[in-house]
Amino acid sequence: MEQMPIEILKRDHRKVKELFIDLGDEKDFDDKKRLAERIFKNFETHAKIEEELFYPEVRSVSMEGEKMIEESIQEHNKVRGYINELRDFDGGLVEYENKVREMQQVIDDHVAKEENIVFPFSEKNIGEKLNLGLSAKIMAMKAREMI
Numbered sequence: 611m612e613q614m615p616i617e618i619l620k621r622d623h624r625k626v627k628e629l630f631i632d633l634g635d636e637k638d639f640d641d642k643k644r645l646a647e648r649i650f651k652n653f654e655t656h657a658k659i660e661e662e663l664f665y666p667e668v669r670s671v672s673m674e675g676e677k678m679i680e681e682s683i684q685e686h687n688k689v690r691g692y693i694n695e696l697r698d699f700d701g702g703l704v705e706y707e708n709k710v711r712e713m714q715q716v717i718d719d720h721v722a723k724e725e726n727i728v729f730p731f732s733e734k735n736i737g738e739k740l741n742l743g744l745s746a747k748i749m750a751m752k753a754r755e756m757i
């Protein structure tokens with residue numbers, strides 16, 4: 611059975627949340643960095659899917675939708691900034707963990723906003739049109755990006 615696009619996006623959110631828990635438990639610095647890279651890749655694919663497939667639909671609803679998406683993209687870009695910093699990071703473990711925690715907070719806030727505001731807004735205003743073929747496009751993009 612075909613899944614609703616929003617269900618797929620929510621599942622991605624839960625996956626990243628779980629990976630952050632694993633990351634907190636990981637003691638070895640190199641393994642931690644490898645696990646962090648999985649989070650980055652998951653985030654990047656998810657953000658690309660939202661920005662290329664989902665956000666344009668929300669944007670087209672109204673000025674309110676437009677504004678919501680502007681903010682959401684700024685939040686994605688803020689996370690991308692953290693990802694760049696963490697990929698280039700060559701300091702110690704404690705400093706690395708602090709930076710990761712800052713990034714996690716930004717992601718948590720962004721996810722909460724999507725699930726409490728953006729997704730309900732899109733379900734209310736786009737509804738059926740949103741479900742038409744969008745899931746297939748999302749799954750195809752996921753397959754291309756290999757997550």
Ligand SMILES: [Fe+2]
Binds near residue numbers: 682686
């Ligand atoms: Fe997002």
Ligand SMILES: [Fe+2]
Binds near residue numbers: 660724
């Ligand atoms: Fe999202």
